[in-house]
Amino acid sequence: MAWALISRPLRWIYWLPLGLGFTQYFYTLKTIRGRSMQPTLNPDTSSWDDIVVFDRYSMNSGEPIRKGDIVALRDPLDSRKMIVKRIVAVAGDAVKTLPPYPDAEVFVPEGHVWVEGDEPFRTLDSNKFGPVPLALLDSKLMYIVWPLDRIGPLRPPISPVSKRGASRDFRWYSDMAAFEREQRRQSRVTTRSTTTSHS
Amino acid sequence: MIPPSWLHLAEPAIKRVGLTCLHVRIQQLVLRTFIDVVQLINFGFAFHLFKENVGGLCFMAGPSMLPTLDNSGELVLESILPHRLFPNHLGRGELITLTSPVDPSRIICKRVIGLPGDIVCVDPTGLKAHSTEHVVIPKGHIWIAGDNAAWSKDSRDYGPVSMALVRGRIAARIYPFNRFTVFSKNATHIEH
Numbered sequence: 001m002a003w004a005l006i007s008r009p010l011r012w013i014y015w016l017p018l019g020l021g022f023t024q025y026f027y028t029l030k031t032i033r034g035r036s037m038q039p040t041l042n043p044d045t046s047s048w049d050d051i052v053v054f055d056r057y058s059m060n061s062g063e064p065i066r067k068g069d070i071v072a073l074r075d076p077l078d079s080r081k082m083i084v085k086r087i088v089a090v091a092g093d094a095v096k097t098l099p100p101y102p103d104a105e106v107f108v109p110e111g112h113v114w115v116e117g118d119e120p121f122r123t124l125d126s127n128k129f130g131p132v133p134l135a136l137l138d139s140k141l142m143y144i145v146w147p148l149d150r151i152g153p154l155r156p157p158i159s160p161v162s163k164r165g166a167s168r169d170f171r172w173y174s175d176m177a178a179f180e181r182e183q184r185r186q187s188r189v190t191t192r193s194t195t196t197s198h199s
Numbered sequence: 200m201i202p203p204s205w206l207h208l209a210e211p212a213i214k215r216v217g218l219t220c221l222h223v224r225i226q227q228l229v230l231r232t233f234i235d236v237v238q239l240i241n242f243g244f245a246f247h248l249f250k251e252n253v254g255g256l257c258f259m260a261g262p263s264m265l266p267t268l269d270n271s272g273e274l275v276l277e278s279i280l281p282h283r284l285f286p287n288h289l290g291r292g293e294l295i296t297l298t299s300p301v302d303p304s305r306i307i308c309k310r311v312i313g314l315p316g317d318i319v320c321v322d323p324t325g326l327k328a329h330s331t332e333h334v335v336i337p338k339g340h341i342w343i344a345g346d347n348a349a350w351s352k353d354s355r356d357y358g359p360v361s362m363a364l365v366r367g368r369i370a371a372r373i374y375p376f377n378r379f380t381v382f383s384k385n386a387t388h389i390e391h
Contacts, residue, residue: 018237021244062304077339079286079363109357111301129337135298136363 036117054139263345274374279367313342
């Protein structure tokens with residue numbers, strides 16, 4: 001009788017490492033809090049916090065990190081916190097910094113990346129704490145699963161095609177704004193290499 | 200009794216039964232192998248999760264911590280769980296393991312020299328910086344150094360490191376049994 005009561009939870013605990021391992025080394029679901037990635041994530045038009053899939057596997061397997069990827073990383077100033085930012089520059093690049101940073105231009109050293117939030121006024125990013133070591137990067141944002149109207153993989157910002165005669169709707173303007181933000185980010189970076197490896 | 204000459208009539212039926220038995224056997228075998236493999240993966244994950252989050256034994260190599268830790272062949276006990284639970288309980292003088300800020304695939308072992316807010320002399324030996332140069336350690340960062348100042352790459356080269364890089368503490372040296380040591384906080388305070 002007593003055995004029947006505890007054998008079921010025991011079986012759950014027995015298989016627990018499989019589930020934990022999957023979330024730790026492959027894929028995990030997370031809720032985005034805060035406004036630092038607006039309007040890409042948690043835009044003002046949405047009344048929910050975004051729920052997204054983070055890919056830890058590609059980060060652990062040494063896939064190169066590309067500029068423009070959105071990543072989750074441990075906050076260098078507070079080791080308990082996880083923050084979500086966009087990679088602006090990788091090792092070897094020179095970046096023109098934004099106000100809180102003491103130097104006007106900074107060289108990203110080997111094994112580091114430069115991360116920034118999409119909303120420059122409400123973010124605590126590399127402009128505050130400088131280049132971030134690759135070891136702090138945790139996972140890459142892959143897929144938005146909630147809210148449903150923005151469900152889907154994260155698309156790189158591309159210039160929206162304007163068909164002659166077609167009306168420019170809300171989506172066109174938001175795509176255009178994302179494209180312009182991306183161009184502004186890129187204009188601040190002097191590239192010396194395109195990728196860096198995280199292994 | 201069935202005459203033996205009739206047996207050939209039953210042959211196809213016997214064959215069919217035998218084949219079905221074989222199929223069932225193969226199915227069972229495949230299923231059992233599959234469960235075994237999943238169990239093996241489960242154990243692998245369990246072992247790895249334990250080693251990454253609770254602690255375990257690991258080999259050390261490198262000259263940067265001489266004379267506290269030898270150049271090679273020493274087995275030490277790494278304790279991670281206490282640091283996971285209380286990340287702010289780091290003390291000056293403790294031996295810690297951390298992921299290298301320069302190369303994320305390397306795990307390094309250093310001694311904690313300064314905590315957030317401390318003012319640290321960058322290099323008292325004057326090798327890598329002028330011996331009068333001092334820095335204030337920013338929030339959430341620590342200053343680390345190897346015991347072998349002449350042959351160690353540490354905060355003198357890359358500055359203060361984030362506490363988020365710290366994995367755990369070196370609790371004890373296990374392997375050369377005659378050199379068994381428990382490492383404790385042994386920073387000496389100078390009273391004013």
